[in-house]
Amino acid sequence: MKILNRLLAQNRSWAQQQANRDPNYFLNLMAAKPPQALWIGCSDSRVPAEVLTNAHPGELFVHRNIANMVLEEDESLMSVLQYALGHLQIDTLILCGHYDCDGIQAALALQQVNAPLFSDPLTHYLQKLYDSLNDWMAVFQPEMKIATTGKEKLTEYHLMAQAVNLINAWPVKSAIKAGRDIAIYGCVHELHSGYLKRLV
Structure with a gap:
């Protein structure tokens, strides 16, 4: 209380x-008019969208989850995307991650302790996060291993992988097919400075 x-x-x-x-x-x-952008960010309490951007209520339509993941099977996120693009007619999508992401660290720790696969929703989710990082590195940085890659680089790889997922998400593809001009951006928040850095 x-x-x-x-x-x-x-x-x-x-x-x-x-x-x-x-x-x-x-x-x-x-x-107020409809929001100007859809913000997909991390649930971490240190990175609230409106505070980071000094946005007023009504400017951003916000979806947050652990480690700003974009998964086709996430009905909540897909519903938000469909609603933002279809009902609100939003044309700007901003995907935002942050350095020192506890979700990424939890996914790495899960692998180190050899936790059983898919034993609960969180483990399943973190496994997806780890697999996404692993797949990205296998294609773009095959000479490196997750265990030896710096935390900041892993955060950036993760953001880029999720940006690809966002571009390929069916609500986005449907909007583009219908002739909409959809802008997608990927940013990383620096906790130590407060600044947002655009990567995508």
Whole structure:
């Protein structure tokens, strides 16, 4: 209850500050135009999309999951993509990862302890993450091994692999086939500086 009470108090303080600055703030928010971009990011609490970009409520349509994965079998993400492209008519997709990603480290640790495959949803998910990294390196960096590749490079390889998945996701391909001009970007957030770096 202590955490919830603190969050509720902070919410009231924030709402009051917005209303003091602009009495019509929340009325304008209700009438806001559709979001300008879909942001697919990591669930890590250190990388909230609106905070990193200083975006106002209503500017971004956001989906977050562990390690910003793009998987065709992820019905939640595919639904968000379909809704963003079809209903909201969003044309800009931003995939954002971050250095020091705990999800990537958890996938590497899973391999080191030889955890049983697909024993639970999280293990299955982390196995997919590891396989994606392994496949990417096998094609583009066959002389290197995951265990000896730097954490920053692994994060960048992971982002590029997920960007390829996003480009090939059926809602994106359907939108392009219908004549839409869809822009896809991939960024990495630097925790130590706060900056976003565009990779894709």
